[in-house]
Amino acid sequence: xxPFNTKKWMLAATGLAVVxxxxxxxxxSANDKPTTPQADDDKETVxxxxxxxxSLQSAAQKKRKAGQILEAIDAExxxxxxxxxxxxxxxxxxxxxITRERGEGGSVAIRGMTDIQTTLNGNATSSGTGRAAxxxxxxxxxxxSVQVYKTRTADQVEGGIAGTxxxxxxxxxxxxxxxxxxxxxxxxxxxxxxxxxxYYSALVANRFLTDAxxxxxxxxxxxxxNNYGEQYIENETPREFWGAExxxxxxxxKTIVGVYKMRxxxxxxxxxxxxxxxxxxxxxxxxxxxxxxxxxxDSEEHRxxxxxxxxxxxxxxxxxxxxxxxxxxxSLKSATFSGTDLPIGPWANDQAITNENRRLNFEVNYNTDxxxxxxxxYKDDNRRDMQWYRQTIRFTDATSFFVDMDSDKTVEGAPYVxxxxxxxxxxxxxxxxxxxxxxxxxxxxxxxxQANATYRASDDKLLRSVQFxxxxxxxxxxxxxxxxxxxxxxxxxxxxANFPSxxxxxxxxxxxxxxxxxTWYRLxxxxxxxxxxAIRAYATDPNKVSYSGGSGGWGDSVVTTExxxxxxxxxxxxxxxxAQFTYGFNIASxxxxxxxxxxxxxxxxxxxxxxxxxxxxxxxxxDYSDALPSATxxxxxxxxxxxxxxxxxxxxxxxxxxxxxxxxxxxDCRCGWGxxxxxxxxxxxxxxxxxxxxxxxxxxxxLATYLKKPDGFITWVHEVNVPVPGYEGLWTxxxxxxxxxxxxxxxxxxxxxxxxxxxxxxxxxxxxxxATYNDKAEILYPYLNDTGLGDYNAVGNSKYTYNVALxxxxxxLGARIAYNYRDKYRDSAVLxxxxxRYSLYVDPTSRLDASLTxxxxxxxTLSVEGTNLLENNTKRYWGEDNLxxxxxxxxxxxxQIGARFRY
Numbered sequence: 001x002x003p004f005n006t007k008k009w010m011l012a013a014t015g016l017a018v019v020x021x022x023x024x025x026x027x028x029s030a031n032d033k034p035t036t037p038q039a040d041d042d043k044e045t046v047x048x049x050x051x052x053x054x055s056l057q058s059a060a061q062k063k064r065k066a067g068q069i070l071e072a073i074d075a076e077x078x079x080x081x082x083x084x085x086x087x088x089x090x091x092x093x094x095x096x097x098i099t100r101e102r103g104e105g106g107s108v109a110i111r112g113m114t115d116i117q118t119t120l121n122g123n124a125t126s127s128g129t130g131r132a133a134x135x136x137x138x139x140x141x142x143x144x145s146v147q148v149y150k151t152r153t154a155d156q157v158e159g160g161i162a163g164t165x166x167x168x169x170x171x172x173x174x175x176x177x178x179x180x181x182x183x184x185x186x187x188x189x190x191x192x193x194x195x196x197x198x199y200y201s202a203l204v205a206n207r208f209l210t211d212a213x214x215x216x217x218x219x220x221x222x223x224x225x226n227n228y229g230e231q232y233i234e235n236e237t238p239r240e241f242w243g244a245e246x247x248x249x250x251x252x253x254k255t256i257v258g259v260y261k262m263r264x265x266x267x268x269x270x271x272x273x274x275x276x277x278x279x280x281x282x283x284x285x286x287x288x289x290x291x292x293x294x295x296x297x298d299s300e301e302h303r304x305x306x307x308x309x310x311x312x313x314x315x316x317x318x319x320x321x322x323x324x325x326x327x328x329x330x331s332l333k334s335a336t337f338s339g340t341d342l343p344i345g346p347w348a349n350d351q352a353i354t355n356e357n358r359r360l361n362f363e364v365n366y367n368t369d370x371x372x373x374x375x376x377x378y379k380d381d382n383r384r385d386m387q388w389y390r391q392t393i394r395f396t397d398a399t400s401f402f403v404d405m406d407s408d409k410t411v412e413g414a415p416y417v418x419x420x421x422x423x424x425x426x427x428x429x430x431x432x433x434x435x436x437x438x439x440x441x442x443x444x445x446x447x448x449x450q451a452n453a454t455y456r457a458s459d460d461k462l463l464r465s466v467q468f469x470x471x472x473x474x475x476x477x478x479x480x481x482x483x484x485x486x487x488x489x490x491x492x493x494x495x496x497a498n499f500p501s502x503x504x505x506x507x508x509x510x511x512x513x514x515x516x517x518x519t520w521y522r523l524x525x526x527x528x529x530x531x532x533x534a535i536r537a538y539a540t541d542p543n544k545v546s547y548s549g550g551s552g553g554w555g556d557s558v559v560t561t562e563x564x565x566x567x568x569x570x571x572x573x574x575x576x577x578x579a580q581f582t583y584g585f586n587i588a589s590x591x592x593x594x595x596x597x598x599x600x601x602x603x604x605x606x607x608x609x610x611x612x613x614x615x616x617x618x619x620x621x622x623d624y625s626d627a628l629p630s631a632t633x634x635x636x637x638x639x640x641x642x643x644x645x646x647x648x649x650x651x652x653x654x655x656x657x658x659x660x661x662x663x664x665x666x667x668d669c670r671c672g673w674g675x676x677x678x679x680x681x682x683x684x685x686x687x688x689x690x691x692x693x694x695x696x697x698x699x700x701x702x703l704a705t706y707l708k709k710p711d712g713f714i715t716w717v718h719e720v721n722v723p724v725p726g727y728e729g730l731w732t733x734x735x736x737x738x739x740x741x742x743x744x745x746x747x748x749x750x751x752x753x754x755x756x757x758x759x760x761x762x763x764x765x766x767x768x769x770x771a772t773y774n775d776k777a778e779i780l781y782p783y784l785n786d787t788g789l790g791d792y793n794a795v796g797n798s799k800y801t802y803n804v805a806l807x808x809x810x811x812x813l814g815a816r817i818a819y820n821y822r823d824k825y826r827d828s829a830v831l832x833x834x835x836x837r838y839s840l841y842v843d844p845t846s847r848l849d850a851s852l853t854x855x856x857x858x859x860x861t862l863s864v865e866g867t868n869l870l871e872n873n874t875k876r877y878w879g880e881d882n883l884x885x886x887x888x889x890x891x892x893x894x895x896q897i898g899a900r901f902r903y
Contacts, residue, residue: 361378665733764808
């Protein structure tokens with residue numbers, strides 16, 4: 001890990017930009033054949049390029065000709081993107097930042113904002129009750145290209161104030177005439193968890209002429225299985241002490257801050273993704289065409305989380321000694337906790353998660369010399385199911401434990417815990433304390449129809465074209481959640497071996513480099529499932545259970561979910577109309593063109609919740625409208641140098657689970673949590689500028705700046721002594737609210753190209769560099785006053801991100817080495833405590849990846865690829881100034897071997 005050296009990388013960027021800018025001139029000098037810009041364009045239309053050059057050229061042309069500010073990645077060939085899934089592929093795109101977990105790319109931020117929209121072939125797509133689809137579930141093998149839209153025009157569907165990630169699937173008439181066969185097989189080996197993961201894909205398509213017109217069909221399949229195993233050491237939730245722990249602290253230590261838990265963790269399992277895309281196209285003539293398309297992106301995940309934990313709070317009759325503090329003089333560094341019945345021991349959670357995402361799409365297009373008409377209707381069916389078994393095990397023989405938040409006994413200064421009076425190898429010292437079973441079901445069905453018309457008014461007048469259209473969507477969603485738990489304590493404490501299914505145990509070990517890792521035991525999942533009727537009987541026996549609860553009773557064979565926390569049903573309809581026109585004119589012989597338009601949307605519907613079995617359903621209406629203007633201008637200083645300006649307004653609707661009236665209250669503490677039916681959309685205004693220079697067939701140098709002003713970010717707050725409709729008295733409730741206005745400002749630089757001016761084989765080398773500097777990322781959060789965290793407090797925003805890549809390509813041999821760096825960022829905002837001083841941050845992360853491909857014959861390519869070759873790990877800490885280390889997650893190094901064929 002190293003800080004971003006602004007001076008060094010600006011010099012490198014300038015040097016690379018100069019080299020690429022001079023490429024055309026140097027090439028001209030070497031060939032001694034001066035050309036005009038028009039001649040260059042003609043040359044580009046006849047030169048045949050393949051592989052990486054073709055991909056870079058196509059992506060550059062998409063950016064060059066777009067009405068919006070965007071970045072693009074094109075597949076080098078059928079079934080080939082540079083990475084295994086969409087998230088990993090766009091991690092190298094200018095302005096994009098991602099997280100990584102469970103062996104693959106995770107969440108996505110664009111220019112420091114995480115509220116993204118996902119579209120499939122330009123149409124909005126989602127998963128479960130979410131607003132966006134899981135990009136991990138869309139395999140790279142099925143894709144033609146990916147675009148990251150940073151601004152939008154009026155013809156694009158609203159949503160995703162951070163930006164839109166659009167994935168284009170292949171369609172049969174995109175392919176050459178005749179038959180196309182392609183496929184791939186890869187195997188990924190990971191050094192963390194010693195896992196192997198297979199990836200397979202196949203495509204068959206045909207494009208042919210008949211008396212009725214041109215037809216094409218395509219079938220594309222992909223099957224992935226990501227086997228993962230990750231290790232980590234971490235703690236959670238720093239707060240001041242309370243209860244018995246507060247009384248046990250010395251008088252001068254009453255206000256110190258300590259974490260709630262310390263734990264060693266192992267997360268392992270697999271996610272299997274069978275996916276398909278099928279399309280039939282009929283081009284009746286040059287004017288009329290039809291498309292029918294079906295796609296499915298499914299996943300099945302078995303996730304097993306195991307931790308060995310020590311809880312520092314909620315301990316009766318505790319003694320605290322040997323207290324040391326971190327350098328700030330307030331945060332606990334280390335201490336010894338002594339007592340009886342200490343809350344230490346294994347905790348395990350086994351989850352089974354399935355996702356089903358289905359789309360059926362129909363399109364018709366009609367074109368004349370002046371008019372272009374298209375209409376489509378599609379239906380999405382999404383379902384997400386999750387069930388879990390959770391076990392909390394304790395060591396009743398333990399007399400004390402010692403914790404150190406920043407220990408030299410662990411790798412990279414991670415937290416450390418040491419137990420006294422416990423033999424981890426002796427299974428007879430393990431007692432079951434709590435057992436839980438739960439289920440969560442999400443369903444969504446959406447029908448969308450839309451129509452668009454474009455009239456080409458002229459090629460050289462002020463008004464070039466007029467476009468207008470309308471869109472209607474009807475979506476219904478539901479979320480059902482329920483759980484049941486049973487506790488065994490005091491005289492009813494039960495040894496693990498005497499608990500149903502306790503005869504079969506699994507050993508768990510954490511393997512963190514440089515750390516003497518412990519091994520512990522837990523119940524075997526298959527044994528739990530096989531003996532679940534006996535567990536249910538045990539949990540309902542008053543002679544054996546100390547307490548039980550949850551939203552679903554143990555007497556039922558399945559968990560009751562109708563009134564569980566967060567259960568709701570919701571309907572949402574949207575209607576949108578838009579109009580926009582393209583224009584063009586000259587200023588002092590400099591061409592200027594662009595798009596001006598406005599989109600008006602109306603959103604209405606309702607959410608229905610039932611907060612208890614006897615309560616009446618609560619219906620919360622939804623009704624709001626938005627007008628979203630947009631305007632762009634592209635100033636063409638030369639045929640290769642242009643300045644793009646954009647003004648955009650967009651809106652991000654609240655999540656379905658947030659904008660509900662459900663609430664869960666506990667009368668003992670007069671507290672609870674729930675939704676907020678009064679949430680409003682987050683409205684954003686953006687100003688963008690991008691100076692772009694294009695050269696050669698794939699060369700590009702660009703410098704961009706942006707200013708984004710959202711107003712209505714949704715964040716969770718801790719409201720004290722507030723009324724709750726339908727309940728008496730005042731309560732303390734955690735729920736989402738609209739935060740105040742925000743402002744994001746930054747700069748982007750990008751350069752790419754091949755060194756065509758170099759002699760011989762040196763011309764086969766190329767390079768790319770992009771860097772993002774997010775200068776400002778401010779949100780006016782509740783509980784943060786003017787002396788809070790300043791102008792850089794937004795969650796998920798790294799100030800610096802850069803990517804550097806060097807590649808070499810011939811028709812037979814290709815090589816690429818790429819380095820990615822992401823600066824530290826705020827992972828979550830602790831807004832209700834100490835003015836956010838103990839918010840969670842992530843240390844800078846970096847990755848070095850490399851690949852080598854060999855094409856012995858035109859139809860076959862063999863590859864070897866490696867990721868995270870330097871084995872960089874992820875470290876997190878509490879507080880912007882690293883008040884307390886949070887922990888370490890070990891990231892895997894992988895080696896991938898693959899073969900790809902096409903015919």
